[in-house]
Amino acid sequence: MADTTGKPEKILIVGGGTAGWMAANLIVSRWNDVEVCLLESTEIGIIGVGEGSTPHLKFFFDTIGVTESEWMSRCNATYKNGISFAGWSSVTGFESYFHPFPAQVDDYTVPVFFEHTRARLQGKPVNAHPDHYFLETYLTKHNLGPIPAESFPFGVAYGYHFDSHLLGQFLAEKALSRGVKRVFGTLTEVIFNADEELASVRLSDDSFLDADFFVDCSGFKSLLMQGALKVNFKSFKDNLFNNAAVVMPTPISREIPPETRSTALSNGWAWKIPLTNRYGNGYVYSNEYITPEQAETELRQHLNVGDSDVAVRHLQMKVGRAEKHWEKNCVAVGLSQGFIEPLEATALALSCETVMRFMKHYENGSYTNKFSDNFNQEINAKFEGVRDYIVCHYKVNQRKDTDYWRDNAANTHLSENLEKILHFWRHSEDFSRDMHLNNLVGSYQPKSWACLLAGYGVFPSIEAHVRYQSPYDLVEVADFIRRCGLNFKTHNELLS
Numbered sequence: 001m002a003d004t005t006g007k008p009e010k011i012l013i014v015g016g017g018t019a020g021w022m023a024a025n026l027i028v029s030r031w032n033d034v035e036v037c038l039l040e041s042t043e044i045g046i047i048g049v050g051e052g053s054t055p056h057l058k059f060f061f062d063t064i065g066v067t068e069s070e071w072m073s074r075c076n077a078t079y080k081n082g083i084s085f086a087g088w089s090s091v092t093g094f095e096s097y098f099h100p101f102p103a104q105v106d107d108y109t110v111p112v113f114f115e116h117t118r119a120r121l122q123g124k125p126v127n128a129h130p131d132h133y134f135l136e137t138y139l140t141k142h143n144l145g146p147i148p149a150e151s152f153p154f155g156v157a158y159g160y161h162f163d164s165h166l167l168g169q170f171l172a173e174k175a176l177s178r179g180v181k182r183v184f185g186t187l188t189e190v191i192f193n194a195d196e197e198l199a200s201v202r203l204s205d206d207s208f209l210d211a212d213f214f215v216d217c218s219g220f221k222s223l224l225m226q227g228a229l230k231v232n233f234k235s236f237k238d239n240l241f242n243n244a245a246v247v248m249p250t251p252i253s254r255e256i257p258p259e260t261r262s263t264a265l266s267n268g269w270a271w272k273i274p275l276t277n278r279y280g281n282g283y284v285y286s287n288e289y290i291t292p293e294q295a296e297t298e299l300r301q302h303l304n305v306g307d308s309d310v311a312v313r314h315l316q317m318k319v320g321r322a323e324k325h326w327e328k329n330c331v332a333v334g335l336s337q338g339f340i341e342p343l344e345a346t347a348l349a350l351s352c353e354t355v356m357r358f359m360k361h362y363e364n365g366s367y368t369n370k371f372s373d374n375f376n377q378e379i380n381a382k383f384e385g386v387r388d389y390i391v392c393h394y395k396v397n398q399r400k401d402t403d404y405w406r407d408n409a410a411n412t413h414l415s416e417n418l419e420k421i422l423h424f425w426r427h428s429e430d431f432s433r434d435m436h437l438n439n440l441v442g443s444y445q446p447k448s449w450a451c452l453l454a455g456y457g458v459f460p461s462i463e464a465h466v467r468y469q470s471p472y473d474l475v476e477v478a479d480f481i482r483r484c485g486l487n488f489k490t491h492n493e494l495l496s
């Protein structure tokens with residue numbers, strides 16, 4: 001029963017993966033008078049991947065009042081300044097680039113970057129590779145962590161790498177200590193009330209759990225949202241070809257890099273994520289172009305592990321999103337609401353955003369579904385914004401070596417927004433201005449789009465006779481960044 005304000009008295013979260021425990025912590029932090037119960041199945045377990053984050057994870061921990069010193073060492077976590085992309089482009093000079101998270105001092109260097117990319121797009125001879133323009137790129141090149149000395153008054157956004165099992169356990173402990181109740185069991189049936197809302201779930205031991213509101217965190221199965229409530233799934237397979245991954249760990253290096261590395265392979269890409277005790281590696285590929293065995297062999301070669309005995313896991317990925325994330329008295333969070341392949345490690349950020357926005361809309365609508373349509377539109381736009389940015393990596397890839405890369409470059413299933421962004425990149429006088437004027441700034445800022453497009457070398461040829469005198473001096477920019485960098489410790493020092 002809901003209380004007299006309409007606020008639910010009892011919430012049942014189905015699923016105890018990272019999404020379920022994140023949701024539990026966020027809900028009890030904001031609604032400490034609601035009874036929250038989480039059901040998880042030891043028989044089924046969790047997906048157990050997902051070890052890189054965006055800066056949203058810091059926001060999540062700040063929101064639930066947990067400090068880095070409390071959680072990081074418990075989860076073998078390291079800092080992440082951004083992602084390096086290697087081998088995605090075969091344009092000379094653009095074989096790799098770094099996509100940094102934002103830093104406040106970017107305000108000084110981004111205008112130079114935009115001026116130089118604009119000039120380079122007009123065929124003028126200037127160095128517009130993004131690696132020369134951002135503090136966090138410099139920090140990463142020199143193995144420096146993202147937290148400056150107190151005397152440096154500029155903030156730097158950063159993410160983390162972590163062991164997903166340990167993170168789940170840590171979040172479970174935190175939520176239990178704050179009053180969340182955990183039930184172990186396997187859901188076998190969903191029971192509706194007379195209004196065709198969810199009423200309770202039956203477990204395999206024939207017990208029941210009832211609630212006023214349900215949070216579906218059951219992973220790719222989406223037992224409540226896509227299962228019981230029959231909300232349609234919109235596949236992104238026309239835009240994003242990858243549907244499988246093979247995962248294996250390797251030993252950690254002495255110096256721990258503050259970045260995720262993403263290396264393009266023959267039919268997809270491999271991640272390399274540094275934790276304090278190991279690297280997590282995975283090859284994300286399309287099984288329409290390569291078999292799981294071939295993918296495993298290629299990943300082993302890439303990591304130089306030969307036939308050695310390593311713990312290998314093969315996974316399927318369901319890429320797309322539910323058409324609605326909030327339906328009746330249920331909200332879906334995590335893989336149950338959708339998944340975009342992990343190239344930019346955005347899944348946990350989307351989960352956190354979903355819970356925060358849901359609670360806000362639910363409160364604003366006096367705990368009714370008044371704003372569920374707005375919420376669904378907002379979350380769908382988030383998913384599509386992230387999808388477009390990731391699709392762009394494949395669309396503008398400059399490799400010609402396999403059908404996979406050629407088919408990706410030839411793919412015409414692009415959203416209207418992505419078509420516009422590519423048009424503005426090639427033809428606009430002011431890319432950033434036109435992105436803003438055309439409401440194209442959503443999940444990613446123009447700076448990030450420009451990093452991607454410039455990083456791949458999406459430029460016309462330099463016109464032999466054109467001269468260009470930049471109003472800026474790149475040597476000064478490099479010196480400014482170097483001097484900012486003097487305020488940061490090495491990543492290893494920061495971790496210790």
Ligand SMILES: Cc1cc2nc3c(=O)[nH]c(=O)nc-3n(C[C@H](O)[C@H](O)[C@H](O)COP(=O)(O)OP(=O)(O)OC[C@H]3O[C@@H](n4cnc5c(N)ncnc54)[C@H](O)[C@@H]3O)c2cc1C
Binds near residue numbers: 017048349
């Ligand atoms: C290859 C790959 C790489 C990824 N990399 C990243 C990354 O770098 N960064 C990132 O943010 N995300 C990443 N993700 C996504 C990330 O793994 C997930 O978003 C995250 O782990 C949350 O998963 P989840 O909790 O939604 O699902 P799961 O971990 O699958 O949890 C589902 C839960 O539901 C329970 N359950 C299922 N059925 C029942 C039942 N019948 N009864 C009771 N309980 C049930 C399970 O036991 C489990 O507890 C990646 C995903 C994949 C596939």
